[in-house]
Amino acid sequence: MYNGYNPNGPLFPPSRDCGPHPFVVNIEQATLQNNTFRTALWTGSHLQLTLMSINVGDSIGLEIHPAVDQFLRIEQGQGLVMMGDSADRLYYQQRVGDDYAIVIPAGKWHNVINTGRVPLKLYSIYAPPQHPHGTVHTTKRDADEHHTY
Numbered sequence: 001m002y003n004g005y006n007p008n009g010p011l012f013p014p015s016r017d018c019g020p021h022p023f024v025v026n027i028e029q030a031t032l033q034n035n036t037f038r039t040a041l042w043t044g045s046h047l048q049l050t051l052m053s054i055n056v057g058d059s060i061g062l063e064i065h066p067a068v069d070q071f072l073r074i075e076q077g078q079g080l081v082m083m084g085d086s087a088d089r090l091y092y093q094q095r096v097g098d099d100y101a102i103v104i105p106a107g108k109w110h111n112v113i114n115t116g117r118v119p120l121k122l123y124s125i126y127a128p129p130q131h132p133h134g135t136v137h138t139t140k141r142d143a144d145e146h147h148t149y
Helices: 027-033 140-146
Strands: 038-043 048-054 069-076 079-084 092-096 101-104 109-114 120-127
Touching: 027 069, 027 120, 109 120
Parallel strands: none
Antiparallel strands: 038 048, 048 120, 069 101, 069 120, 079 092, 079 109
């Protein structure tokens, strides 16, 4: 490797959060290979990239990010996205699947439920970062225990 160049392509899976250094990855491959509920792949000062794997019948969990915009892209599986102005009024609902993009404005309550028969594999971009640098939650229970939604 010379100045970050690897003639064999980017290495995956990285063993740690690669931010805030320059970083290149095959995001589809990385997302499909990820089996953790949440892994921070890259965290910078203004942006964060995480990988997620949601088990069949499970969900991200109802959450809100008051000052964080969020972008999700589904690489595998099927789900139901719900958004709204309050936790009990999720008026926006949309079924999603492979290659769908979801944009969640700051201040919107939201949830993504895996309605398919395989793990729902997605990546998420937060601006600004939502989770601590190096976050790895092997399971949803781990995430719940750390209260980092």
